[in-house]
Amino acid sequence: MTKQRKPRGPYRKSAERREQILQAAYEAVDEFGERASLHDIAERVGVTQPALTYYFPTRDELLLAVLERRDVLGKAFAGGAAGAGESMVDGMVASTRHTTDHPGLAKLYVTLSAAATDPESPAHGYFTERYRGLAAEVTQDFQEQQRAGVIRADEPADHLARAVLAVLDGLQIQWMHDPTVDIAAIAETFTRMLAPPAGSGQETP
Amino acid sequence: MTKQRKPRGPYRKSAERREQILQAAYEAVDEFGERASLHDIAERVGVTQPALTYYFPTRDELLLAVLERRDVLGKAFAGGAAGAGESMVDGMVASTRHTTDHPGLAKLYVTLSAAATDPESPAHGYFTERYRGLAAEVTQDFQEQQRAGVIRADEPADHLARAVLAVLDGLQIQWMHDPTVDIAAIAETFTRMLAPPAGSGQETP
Structure with missing residues (x-):
């Protein structure tokens, strides 16, 4: 670059x-x-x-640009939290907090993403690329963390990456249907499931 | 009853x-x-x-009844698979297969669920209750499986239950944006993350 x-x-x-x-x-x-x-x-x-x-x-182009900005800010936010120490936990929790602090943006994301599942939708390509890009990024990150002994290496990094994205999307939807659900706490639970299993010899490099 | x-x-x-x-x-x-x-x-x-x-x-009432039937059939399907042996894995994989085999129903589910995140939507109450009901059911199931040593007991069953629902929702969305993603394989990875950690003394009852 x-x-x-x-x-x-x-x-x-x-x-x-x-x-x-x-x-x-x-x-x-x-x-x-x-x-x-x-x-x-x-x-x-x-x-x-x-x-x-x-x-x-078009209105769609403007709204997709707004979602793009949300992704960028979300990543910067998660990255900033990551600097503090426990990268994964902080990043996941930060992401759920972004959802609950900005429901209007979360709602736009969920609605446009759902509409764009239709291959005829003008936003379909955008979301396909978004998920591929995010999955590739998180996979690379996870491969490094697997080598560093921070994340379990007994499962493929790309599966773990896609699972993280799925959990975040799914929790976001659950929270919008029921704001009493503590999605940050559930994200923390999920993060601990990403840790290397005890006795795997992977704990500390 | x-x-x-x-x-x-x-x-x-x-x-x-x-x-x-x-x-x-x-x-x-x-x-x-x-x-x-x-x-x-x-x-x-x-x-x-x-x-x-x-x-x-109304059209909405008919479509929600269709989704209700999808849930019932999905559960029967997962339950049937569960009888065969490895309950959790089979159930999760069966659920993702139902998505990929019935994209029209999956699309309806994703779209209505997204629209219903708006508290003003007529379907809002339906989805809130749906998630509460499913979460309660899966939580109870998981509590039993935690006692039986099949599922990790180091995390609260209700967190694990909500995480399962989130992963299934999220993978469904990813698949609709990109059908080349092998969501059944990712669901299997996630299921293995639910197993008791080695050395937790929880493995076999």
């Missing part, structure tokens, strides 16, 4: 405007969920709706 | 008709997913659409 040059002139201005719109959309969805209106988003930035359409031609 | 008396006369006829409609709806959704039309369902049974509405006043 080469370092990106800082854009100058009109392009930079355009990139800044796009960023402002995306940030406003993120905040509107955080507040109102899917019901966030394009009108409201345009107003927050102080642009007209046609101007907004210039940057994001 | 007292044994239900077999209904007679007009009521029985009405119950049979309701059952025929439900079965036709189940098959139509299995074939066409959510897009299954009431018109098509009524035609399969040989009734008019108003007659259908007499038994299921």
Whole structure:
């Protein structure tokens, strides 16, 4: 990867405007969920709706960009927690906390993801790539942690990675159906299930 | 529970008709997913659409009844597999196979469940109760299996139960976004994570 040059002139201005719109959309969805209106988003930035359409031609494209930002922020958040020590537990718990702290974004994610299971949906390709990318990333991370003796090595890293993503998605749905479920505690339980089994000789490298 | 008396006369006829409609709806959704039309369902049974509405006043009520039947059949299927030996593994794998063999029903489930995360949705209460009921059932089952030494007893049974439901929901979604993912194999991995850790003294009762 080469370092990106800082854009100058009109392009930079355009990139800044796009960023402002995306940030406003993120905040509107955080507040109102899917019901966030394009009108409201345009107003927050102080642009007209046609101007907004210039940057994001369809509502779907804008909403998918919001989900992309949610993934990036979620990872930064989990990564930040990971720095503190117990990487996996903290990361998983941080992810469930992000869900419960931002129900509007979680709702958008669950709804768009469900709609995109239809191969005809414009968002289908986006979600397929999202899961492949995340699974590949977590798998690589887990392979390193298996070598370091932090995660059980008796199961394939890619299975464990997909299971983690599944548990997080599933717990998110359960919480939205019933906010009394303590999904952070369940995520902690799951994380401990990822530890090397005692006596596997894998505990400490 | 007292044994239900077999209904007679007009009521029985009405119950049979309701059952025929439900079965036709189940098959139509299995074939066409959510897009299954009431018109098509009524035609399969040989009734008019108003007659259908007499038994299921709204489309949502009919679709939720289809999902209820899917749960019942899914449990019978998993239970049947369980009789063969390795209960948990077989049950989980059977559940993922049901997903991949019946994508139309899986799609309906994912879409309605996502829509019902909205507390205003008419199906919200249905899903809340569904998860509570399933979680309670699996928890009880797991408590017995913990005592029998089949499942790890170092984590609370209700956490393990909710994690199982989450993994199954999450894998179902991943498979619909990408049918090349071998969700049965991942479910098997997860099942092995439920086993008592070696050296826990819990292995054999």
